Amino acid sequence: MTKNEDTAFAANNRNRVRRGLKRASYDKNLVYGIIDSHFLCHVGFEVAGQPYVIPTSHWREGNKLYWHGSSKSMMIRHLAKGNPATVAITQLDGLVLARSAFSTSVNYRSVVAYGRPRLVEDDDAFNYHMERFFEMLAPGRWSELRPMTETERKATGLLEMEIEDASAKVRADPPGDSDEADFPVWAGVVPISMGQHTPEAAPEGEAAPLKHGLLNAYNLPLR
Amino acid sequence: MTKNEDTAFAANNRNRVRRGLKRASYDKNLVYGIIDSHFLCHVGFEVAGQPYVIPTSHWREGNKLYWHGSSKSMMIRHLAKGNPATVAITQLDGLVLARSAFSTSVNYRSVVAYGRPRLVEDDDAFNYHMERFFEMLAPGRWSELRPMTETERKATGLLEMEIEDASAKVRADPPGDSDEADFPVWAGVVPISMGQHTPEAAPEGEAAPLKHGLLNAYNLPLR
Numbered sequence: 306m307t308k309n310e311d312t313a314f315a316a317n318n319r320n321r322v323r324r325g326l327k328r329a330s331y332d333k334n335l336v337y338g339i340i341d342s343h344f345l346c347h348v349g350f351e352v353a354g355q356p357y358v359i360p361t362s363h364w365r366e367g368n369k370l371y372w373h374g375s376s377k378s379m380m381i382r383h384l385a386k387g388n389p390a391t392v393a394i395t396q397l398d399g400l401v402l403a404r405s406a407f408s409t410s411v412n413y414r415s416v417v418a419y420g421r422p423r424l425v426e427d428d429d430a431f432n433y434h435m436e437r438f439f440e441m442l443a444p445g446r447w448s449e450l451r452p453m454t455e456t457e458r459k460a461t462g463l464l465e466m467e468i469e470d471a472s473a474k475v476r477a478d479p480p481g482d483s484d485e486a487d488f489p490v491w492a493g494v495v496p497i498s499m500g501q502h503t504p505e506a507a508p509e510g511e512a513a514p515l516k517h518g519l520l521n522a523y524n525l526p527l528r
Numbered sequence: 529m530t531k532n533e534d535t536a537f538a539a540n541n542r543n544r545v546r547r548g549l550k551r552a553s554y555d556k557n558l559v560y561g562i563i564d565s566h567f568l569c570h571v572g573f574e575v576a577g578q579p580y581v582i583p584t585s586h587w588r589e590g591n592k593l594y595w596h597g598s599s600k601s602m603m604i605r606h607l608a609k610g611n612p613a614t615v616a617i618t619q620l621d622g623l624v625l626a627r628s629a630f631s632t633s634v635n636y637r638s639v640v641a642y643g644r645p646r647l648v649e650d651d652d653a654f655n656y657h658m659e660r661f662f663e664m665l666a667p668g669r670w671s672e673l674r675p676m677t678e679t680e681r682k683a684t685g686l687l688e689m690e691i692e693d694a695s696a697k698v699r700a701d702p703p704g705d706s707d708e709a710d711f712p713v714w715a716g717v718v719p720i721s722m723g724q725h726t727p728e729a730a731p732e733g734e735a736a737p738l739k740h741g742l743l744n745a746y747n748l749p750l751r
């Protein structure tokens with residue numbers, strides 16, 4: 306294995322970025338960082354020629370992506386059989402207003418990852434990965450929760466997908482048409498970001514105070 | 529056509545929501561409202577059994593979705609041939625922390641829409657729909673822009689997709705396990721929202737002041 310194969314996904318017919326090449330990267334650390342920056346992903350798969358796209362929450366360990374759902378859901382059942390999945394993670398960072406429609410763009414960080422998921426069936430592995438997910442959302446919370454019942458465990462399908470290949474695209478620039486700077490229209494970037502707000506306790510009241518930080522792993526400033 | 533068919537998409541084998549039924553809706557106004565609430569979508573399609581998911585910007589008129597891209601891109605070329613597309617729009621509204629892992633959830637508004645796009649080839653229609661997109665992003669801006677050149681027009685593929693069917697899912701509730709309210713762990717919702725920040729002029733300086741509002745069509749408060 307060459308150094309490059311250690312640190313970057315090989316580009317192939319599936320993950321090679323064909324448009325906007327200067328935005329593209331196969332660097333694993335960049336890909337992993339974007340994956341870890343959000344817990345919302347969109348999972349694509351196809352059944353009998355019909356494409357499906359399902360939003361869900363994901364997390365990562367090493368070169369593997371994880372997401373879960375109802376074990377009875379079409380997505381989990383279909384992908385547990387080893388069918389191919391495509392997982393997209395997208396962060397929207399700004400609207401880029403250029404002097405022309407053609408140069409108008411958005412700033413973003415996105416990853417598309419490809420693989421064939423499998424079902425995590427071992428209970429210890431299931432618990433380990435679910436705890437890691439909660440460590441991203443609310444560190445320390447997993448051990449405070451009412452433990453999972455056997456019925457709940459059976460109703461939950463956890464998928465693990467080794468990332469076979471992936472690509473990232475990133476745009477983080479001002480308008481690309483500075484050569485048209487004299488054209489008399491304002492040009493620039495409108496930054497966009499996501500944030501969190503003060504937690505709202507359940508209406509039935511607080512049985513215990515909120516002890517842990519929330520969403521620490523994501524860049525979600527308190528508004 | 530019955531009243532219901534006027535106001536709701538018929539549920540079929542493709543768009544019927546099978547899990548979380550109480551979150552599901554086929555109401556057209558709800559579907560359209562969620563589509564219009566964001567300009568980021570994820571487009572799914574498949575080529576020779578391989579699913580693809582591409583993030584892009586969309587807009588809507590009536591029962592039709594629009595998005596554009598490089599006319600040479602795999603997505604535009606593939607979908608211009610009449611192949612099926614699935615478009616997902618997802619708004620993340622909060623992290624729902626329940627007393628159990630099983631009841632932990634997110635608040636969200638999401639739509640998945642199905643159809644077979646076609647390329648908009650007529651120039652008047654192309655300009656009309658592009659102007660409508662800009663009216664969502666920056667009202668009044670289209671007519672201020674440096675006009676599109678013929679080369680740029682040829683390089684831009686605009687797709688139009690009649691929504692054949694769609695479904696919405698919405699969760700906007702506190703934790704669902706109020707029957708376990710005595711369990712001694714904090715439970716509630718961490719609201720999440722997206723916002724915009726003060727526009728940043730291009731570094732080469734302002735050739736004209738910013739005259740129009742920005743992103744007025746979306747709920748993106750200024751932070």
